[in-house]
Amino acid sequence: MKLLGNSGSAFTTRVKFVLELKSIEYEYIEEELRKKLKSERLLTSNPLFQRVPVLFHANEHPLIESLAIMEYLDELRPDVHPILPSNPSERAQYRVLAYTFDNLYYPWMREFVLTQDKERIEELKRLIIEGFGLLEEVFVKLSKGKPFFGGDDIGYLDIVFGSFLGWIIFDGTMFGFNMIEEARNPRLAQWVKSMWSHEVVRALIPSQETHMEFYEMLISELPPTPETVSA
Incomplete structure (x- = not known):
């Protein structure tokens, strides 16, 4: 493979x-x-x-x-660390949540780090904060008091959302915007700590240097602005 x-x-x-x-x-x-x-x-x-x-x-x-x-x-390999629930209805719900994150939340996060429009930046901050507020509610419902979306261990949604933990930290460091804050997202903040305590997550989340290199690559691939073209 x-x-x-x-x-x-x-x-x-x-x-x-x-x-x-x-x-x-x-x-x-x-x-x-x-x-x-x-x-x-x-x-x-x-x-x-x-x-x-x-x-x-x-x-x-x-x-x-x-x-x-x-x-x-x-x-x-269904017998080793299954990540999706066995119930068909729950699996469908998890897929919808993952699709929503990839097609709504992720585009907001990507645009936030790339746009230079100050008004749009503030609008994106509001959308992201509201979005993670809804994600907090989802976590409370699905985790049922346990540390992960998947319960006692990392599951499908933990992987979908958790793969962006490094980028969430990068945004806080680079732009001073914390997408998850304990004051407004107490359960998600605990989830973040649980994720970082998992050896697989610690080993595989890219370094901040890697995130910076990727960010610089994204910036370099942006189409030229009218000001750049005229210059």
Whole structure:
């Protein structure tokens, strides 16, 4: 099994989490994400999106999209650290929550670190704070007093949300904006501590230096502004 990814990508980190939790041996291949430097391996294995992660297993078609890869690995080795609940209704609910995070919360977080529009920054802060307030309610409901969304140990939603812990810290350090604060998100703040106490999380969350390199890459790939073009 081979994993094509990028060290600064939270979506790559997700897949690493599952591979380690399930004790699956794999070869990791670091991918360059700058448009002009993307490898032929990435362009041919994921021609539509041209992004990581991509999982190669035996002679099967390359697997793309972190959520799909997570479920594939869970079904491949269901007897070792299952991450999705066995109840079909609960599994569907978890998938909706993951989809919501990836298609609503993540775009807010990404835009926040990239935009220069001060009014938009303040609007994004409000949206993110409200969003994590709702996530706090979800955690209280699903965890049932236990340390993780998955109960006593890391599960599907812990992996989906927890893969961004490094970026949450980066935003607090780089921009002075704490997405999770104990005063407004006491249960999520405890969840963060539980996540950091887990050996897999500590081992796999990228360093802040890696996050800075990834951030600088994102900035360098932004289209030129009208001011830049005129200069």
